[in-house]
Amino acid sequence: ETGVTQSPTHLIKTRGQQVTLRCSSQSGHNTVSWYQQALGQGPQFIFQYYREEENGRGNFPPRFSGLQFPNYSSELNVNALELDDSALYLCASSPSTGGEQYFGPGTRLTVT
Amino acid sequence: LAKTTQPISMDSYEGQEVNITCSHNNIATNDYITWYQQFPSQGPRFIIQGYKTKVTNEVASLFIPADRKSSTLSLPRVSLSDTAVYYCLVGDMFSGGYNKLIFGAGTRLAVHP
Numbered sequence: 001e002t003g004v005t006q007s008p009t010h011l012i013k014t015r016g017q018q019v020t021l022r023c024s025s026q027s028g029h030n031t032v033s034w035y036q037q038a039l040g041q042g043p044q045f046i047f048q049y050y051r052e053e054e055n056g057r058g059n060f061p062p063r064f065s066g067l068q069f070p071n072y073s074s075e076l077n078v079n080a081l082e083l084d085d086s087a088l089y090l091c092a093s094s095p096s097t098g099g100e101q102y103f104g105p106g107t108r109l110t111v112t
Numbered sequence: 113l114a115k116t117t118q119p120i121s122m123d124s125y126e127g128q129e130v131n132i133t134c135s136h137n138n139i140a141t142n143d144y145i146t147w148y149q150q151f152p153s154q155g156p157r158f159i160i161q162g163y164k165t166k167v168t169n170e171v172a173s174l175f176i177p178a179d180r181k182s183s184t185l186s187l188p189r190v191s192l193s194d195t196a197v198y199y200c201l202v203g204d205m206f207s208g209g210y211n212k213l214i215f216g217a218g219t220r221l222a223v224h225p
Contacts, residue, residue: 004155035213042199042215043156056212090155092213101213103155 004093004104012110013081021076021107023091031055031097032074034066035090037106043090049074050097078109086111116200121220130187132219134200137181142204145176145183150197150218159198160185187221195223 005024013019025032031050035043045058049068063079072093078085088108092101117135124130136145144163148156160167162174162183173186187194197218 033212035215040217042218043213045212045214048212058212088153092155100158103157105154108153 004091004102006089006091006104006107008107009105010108010110012112015081015083015111017081018077018079019081019109021078021089021091021109023074023076023093023104025072025074025091025093026102029093029095029099029102030072031094031099032068032072033092033094033101034074034076035092035103036060036085037088037090038084039087046076048097055097081111083111085109116202116216118198118200118216118219120217121222123222123224124190125224126191127189130190130194130221130223132185132187132198132200132221133182134185134202135182136200136202139180139202140204143180143202144204145174145180146201146213147172147174147185148199148201148213148215150199156199156215190221190223192223192225194221196221 004026007022033048034046037043046060047057048055052068065077068074088106090103090106092103094101146161147159149159150156160172160174162176164176167174175184197220199215199218
C-alpha cells in the first residue's frame with residue numbers, strides 16, 4: 001500500500017509568482033486536506049476536498065485554491081505569492097471526510 | 113473549538129517514561145482528544161485518541177480524568193527516536209461535515225542518551 005506522496009519536495013519562488021503543489025492520496029482514500037505549517041508552528045488547515053469538491057475551508061484568502069481529480073489526487077494552487085507564504089505545505093488523505101488523516105512528507109516552499 | 117495549553121518543551125533520557133500534559137478547560141461534550149507526533153521535515157503522525165478514562169495502544173497511553181479538562185500522553189521507556197514535537201488536539205473533528213485538525217504549537221520533546 002502506497003502512502004501519501006507530495007511533489008516537489010522543495011520549491012523556491014519569487015514574490016508575485018504562482019505555484020502549484022501536488023499530492024497523491026493513499027490508496028482507497030477519497031478525501032484530501034491541505035495544511036500550511038510555518039517554521040516553529042503547528043499546521044494550519046487550508047481546505048479539504050471530497051470527491052472533487054471543496055468540503056471545508058480554513059481562514060485563508062481566495063488566492064489559495066485547489067483541485068481534486070477523479071483518482072483523488074489533488075493540487076494546491078497559490079497565486080500572487082507573498083513572503084509569508086514561505087512554509088511547509090502538508091497534504092493529508094483520509095478514507096472519508098471524518099476519517100483518520102494520513103500526512104505526506106510535505107513540500108517546502110520558499111518565497112523570496 | 114477548545115483551546116489547548118501544553119508545555120513548550122520537555123527533556124528526558126533514554127529508558128524513562130515521559131508524561132506530557134495538555135490542558136483544555138473549555139472542552140465540549142462532543143470533543144475528542146487526539147495526539148499527533150511530528151518529526152522534522154515530515155508530516156504529523158497519529159498517535160492516540162480518546163474521549164474519557166484511559167486508552168492504550170502499542171506506542172502510548174492516554175489518561176483523561178473524569179472532568180476531561182486535561183489529558184496526559186504517556187510514552188513508556190522513550191528512546192532517542194522519540195525526539196519530536198507532540199501536538200494535543202481537542203475538538204469535534206467532524207463538525208461542519210468535514211474533518212479539520214486544529215494544531216497548537218506543540219511540545220518539543222528532546223530525549224538524551
